[in-house]
Amino acid sequence: MWPNTKKEKTAWLNTALGKNHRAAKNGRQMSKFIKIGHRGAMGYEPENTLRSFDKAIELGVDMIELDIHLCKTGETVVIHDESVDRTTNGQGLVGNMELGELKLLDAGKGERIPVLEEVLSLVNKRAAVNIELKGRETAQPAADIIRQHVSNGWNPELFIVSSFDWDELREFRRCAFGNRIGVLFNNNYDDLFDFAGEVAAYSIHVPQEKASEDLISDIKRRGFKVFVWTVNEKEDIEKIQKLGADGAFSNFPDRLATR
Numbered sequence: 001m002w003p004n005t006k007k008e009k010t011a012w013l014n015t016a017l018g019k020n021h022r023a024a025k026n027g028r029q030m031s032k033f034i035k036i037g038h039r040g041a042m043g044y045e046p047e048n049t050l051r052s053f054d055k056a057i058e059l060g061v062d063m064i065e066l067d068i069h070l071c072k073t074g075e076t077v078v079i080h081d082e083s084v085d086r087t088t089n090g091q092g093l094v095g096n097m098e099l100g101e102l103k104l105l106d107a108g109k110g111e112r113i114p115v116l117e118e119v120l121s122l123v124n125k126r127a128a129v130n131i132e133l134k135g136r137e138t139a140q141p142a143a144d145i146i147r148q149h150v151s152n153g154w155n156p157e158l159f160i161v162s163s164f165d166w167d168e169l170r171e172f173r174r175c176a177f178g179n180r181i182g183v184l185f186n187n188n189y190d191d192l193f194d195f196a197g198e199v200a201a202y203s204i205h206v207p208q209e210k211a212s213e214d215l216i217s218d219i220k221r222r223g224f225k226v227f228v229w230t231v232n233e234k235e236d237i238e239k240i241q242k243l244g245a246d247g248a249f250s251n252f253p254d255r256l257a258t259r
Contacts, residue, residue, distance in 0.1 A: 032062075033241055033245075033246070033247055033248075033256065034063060034248075035060065035061045035062045035063070035253050036061060036062065036063040036065055036247055036248060036249045036253065037056030037057075037061040037063070037064045037249075037250070037253040038229065038249040038250055038251050038253075039052060039065060039066060039080065039251075040055060040064055040066070041053075041055040041056040041059055041251070041252070041254075042251045043232065043250075043251035043252040044252070045108075045109070046087070046108025046109055046111050047080065048066055048067060048078045048087070049107050049108060049109075049111035049112075049113075049114065050111060050114050050118065050119065050122050051108075051109060051111050052111075053066070053119055053122055056127070056253050057123065057126050057127055059253050059254040060253075061127050061253045062127060063127055063128035063129065063130055063160075063247075064119075064128075064129055064130065065130040065132060066078050066116075066119060066129070066131060067080040067134040068116055068132070068133060068141075068142065069094045069095065069134055069135030069138065070095060070135050070138060070141065071095065071097055071099050072096055072097055072098045073100075075099045075115050076116040076117075076138065076141045076145060077094060077099070077102060077113055077114070077116075078114045078119055079094055079107075079113055080134065082095070082135065084097070087108070088105040088107050088108075088113065089105060089106045090104075090105040095135065116131070116142070117145060120145070120149055125154055125155075125158060128157070128159070129158060129159055130159075130161075130162055130182065131146075131160070131161050131162070132161075132163060133165060133168045133169070133172065134163075136165075136168070139161075139169070139171035139172035139175055140171065140175050142161055143172055143175035143176040143179070146159050146176060156178060156179055157180065159179055160180045160181070160202060161179060161180070161181055161182070162181070162184050162203075162205055164184045166195055169183065169199050170198075170199060173199045181199050181200070181202055181203075182201065182202060182203040182205050183199070183201045183203070183204050184205045185207075186207055187207075187210075189210075192204065193222055196224060197222075201224055203225035203227050203246070204219050204225070205227045205228075205229055206226055206227070207228075208228055208229065208230065208231050208240070211226075211228045211243060213243050216240075216243050216244050217244065220246075226245045226247075227246060227247045227248060227249065228247075228248045228249070229248070230251060231248040231250050232250055232252055237255060237256060237257070
């Protein structure tokens with residue numbers, strides 16, 4: 001449901017964009033550089049596993065990033081690819097497999113593919129969570145799970161939902177008009193700002209190779225946070241900090257020094 005009155009729209013934007021939005025519009029920056037563990041701490045542990053997320057928190061991240069798909073029985077499973085071939089000892093499409101089948105697979109070092117609720121239980125508000133919608137029709141389940149956790153005491157600002165699939169982000173915004181959205185793009189960013197405004201995005205997630213001073217400044221001038229992916233080398237991390245990025249995703253989150 002969309003807000004209708006001016007008062008409802010103001011409250012909606014304050015929640016979706018965060019209290020620092022007005023400061024960003026005026027050119028002031030957040031002082032804290034946000035450290036985001038990419039698929040947990042996948043440079044050290046098997047990606048998108050409980051072991052990886054636990055490691056990221058141990059290394060002091062501010063946020064973890066994960067990817068979700070729906071399996072055949074409808075659960076929201078945390079895995080990057082649409083198939084299990086690359087990250088497990090199995091084969092097949094996630095959407096064609098029941099949760100029980102997926103749970104039999106080894107996702108590395110004896111880890112199992114978790115469902116989103118298991119990851120949130122592990123994190124237990126110790127870090128923010130960036131949920132990337134990888135699979136189709138994941139917007140509604142993600143919104144439902146976030147809503148449940150907010151009702152159980154989680155601060156809604158602990159969640160960002162992102163995707164390259166802008167239709168999924170539109171659907172998420174329809175399902176959850178008060179939650180933060182991060183817009184992902186790769187090579188083509190035509191209509192980026194129009195879309196980010198349409199869904200009242202909180203942040204725009206920029207690939208490292210596109211992270212120029214001009215683009216970062218433009219995004220921040222328009223009132224969005226800038227998070228850069230995926231930055232692993234120390235010199236690159238220092239560079240994007242100097243360019244004014246608000247945070248970065250890294251496979252080695254301990255390398256993301258706070259400025």
